[in-house]
Amino acid sequence: MPREVDPSINESEFLHKALQQGLRTDGRSVYDMRDVKLTFGDELGWVECRLGETRVVVQVSGEIVKPLADRPYEGFLVISTEISPMASSAYEAGRASDEEVLMARLLEKALRRSEAVDREALCIVAGQKVWSIRVDVHFLDDEGNMLDCASIAAITALRHFRRPDVTVIGEDVTIHSMAEHVPVPLAIHHTPICLTFAFFGDDSLAVLDPSHLESLLASGTLTLTLNSQQEICVLSKAGGVPLPADDIMKVIQIGVQRVKEVDALIKSSLEMEAKKTVVEVR
């Protein structure tokens, strides 16, 4: 499919000159994120996140499978992040470009390796039946920084999702329908959120939440996955541009602030949603 058209020299110079004065082409200041808008679907586990024009939809679903022989107590968390040409015609169906692979790996690290979701709580009958939670990430529109958008949508969807209640007597398993027994939320330890910074040129100018144009012109990116307890889950620096360690520390401090804001937003959105939909009657 058509290659991404390289930005013109005019655009590149304009962007750089503006950044040197601390201005961004869409009017934000350098460390401002675009507004995060979260929408919840009728189904539990469906969340759409919009970061400006960037749109990502996540659907969480669960099924019961046999666990691995060497890990009989662990359930599965499967994350699928195939990018279709809907996000932009630069993405080919069926072939993952380098950025896609990097993004998939970062999401994987952020959600699975950070042990955000407790996989041992997904066990039903050790060695025989466990829950396999599937997170399908659909990228609808790529206006830059799909990774951050996807991570916010994914962790919100995981917190929104509820699985059916299960009763185990001996080895007999009864899965209650969502209408009979109140569905059970997943055991989530913390809320990891990815924040991406883009760096430009030799003076290592940094911006948070790069737009599409900024992503194309950046010389390198740094993705921090932080949670609101000020812990760094993943730190990934891509692109070869050298950065002074002080700049990285400064950027981390900014990230910690932003993550608190995003986390508060996710919490309040989930609470508002919980008031609207009746999941349990007390």
Next chain:
Amino acid sequence: MAQSTTASTEAPAGTSALTPALFKRLHPRPYLDRFLQEGVRPDGRPLGADAGEAVWRDASVNIGSISTAPSSALIRLGNTTLVCGITLEIAPPDITTPNQGFIVPNVDLPALCSPLFRPGPPSDEAQVLSTRLRDILIASNVLPLASLIIEPAKAAFVVYLDVVCLNFDGGILDAAVLACVGALKNLRLPKATWDPDTGATLCEPISEKAQGESIPLNPLPLSVTFGIFNGHLLPDPTLFESTLCTSHITIVVSSTTSKLLHVYQAGAPLFSAGADGVEGGGREQLKACIALARSRAKGLLEILA
């Protein structure tokens, strides 16, 4: 394939050295049109509603030719040749359907059957055929999934139907359905018992003495495909005719009941009454196809028996 964009039926000027094969390759549409105007098709079959059995290609079935498979069927439909082999496995049923076994059909179009296919992962056509074959077999309930249960929630048979095409010349879905049905008719399941102590299934091997159990089948599905080209209805099109047709209709009928199992039409129906006597209007055309399909199904059933 180079295709002429003109629909004219006149031979281009100055082509005194134009052999029929060359004409067919360079101007496929006029080539086919010439035949149809004479009321005949390129392979000699007549065109027309009153042509009877002659509109169909010769079909032949050879059951049980593969000795290593529990059951198999080799089908020839004109030049199209394909073989279906059945393999059996045992697996625990899905937790949400504890009383059902599994039927897993798969159609393979290897590179040997046609230059259209390259070696590698299954092509789009193969995937589409596998899906439609599975839909037809499940909708017809020809082999009830409940009859494959060995022990509810613990063990059930998995019936793999592997359909391999050896020569690709149109009518693949029809041949695939016929092959699966032929192979299923001949299938015998080994006697299997679930041992609760070991948690395993014990099977009696099939031999001269223990022939296994044959499963009573429900009414068999029989598939018939039609192509529409330039106002003519072409029953059982060959590959050459198929690529030129603007729309296709597939009808799957039941062998004993009057029910239809699958109807698929993709593309516009005929408009005006063609020379073959099929009235205008999509519904009339569908009715005509269903009637033709039923008569063909009778013939196919006799071949299977």
Next chain:
Amino acid sequence: MAPRTDRSPTALRPLALSQSLLARADGSTKFSFGNVSVMASITGPTEVRIREELVDKATLEINVRPLRGLAGPSHKAAETLLTSLLAPLILLHLYPRSLLQLTLQTLSSSSTAFSTAFSTSPSSLTPSPSTVTLQSLPPSSAESAARINASMLALVDAGVACKGMLVAVAVAFVEGELRLDPTQREEEMATSRHVFAFSFGVDVGGTEGECVGVDSVGQFEVDELFEAQSLAQTATQAILAFIRKSIETRYGATGAPPPAAVKPAPAMKEEKMELPEEESEGDESMDDA
């Protein structure tokens, strides 16, 4: 299966249509039958790979993506159905050597998994009735109809020239009763499922519509098929009316762009430009000097 309580058996679920939603696509549409919604995006006409280039018409590429799980052979079959329905309607020869890339993403389709209780204890293992064979086939008729509608409307949004409109709807027979626009649960319990696609437009169906696509599966009589087809025809006419109304609201009833605001030209100065007379396309009369 319980009779419908929210609507009559021959009524559609609430339809929803929104267009031009995506910033990176040339045309995009989200179409919903009740809570089954599909988003379609189209990019094109755009650059095509040499090996897929067709010299006399556009290459139509279709990708179908499910909401849950990865795309499998059944989605390839959906792509093939869409191609055979859309290719005759789009005026592909107006865009030679180019690509029309259509992507469909199901955004919502309620899952019926775990809507009834299951148990592995022996006492509860009663065999299910075998009359409902379609339970083993995942329900997808309403989704398929939504896909067809979303694709057509994305083409409209992108301004791709077509001969007419393609509208589709799903119908199912549940316990002998004909139900229009079946829910997922109704599709699971159906004895037969049908998707009908009708084309509307000059020479391709007029205002009545002409049936160009049928995808029926299950066990049904010929009369049932035609009864379903007639109901579908009426339903697609209603859906088309809804679409027309929705687009008219957006673009205005005549569809013409708003008249240009013409500012009066400033008074011409006396200085004459010593330029050779240019051939202009305007309606200035060329007075002979």
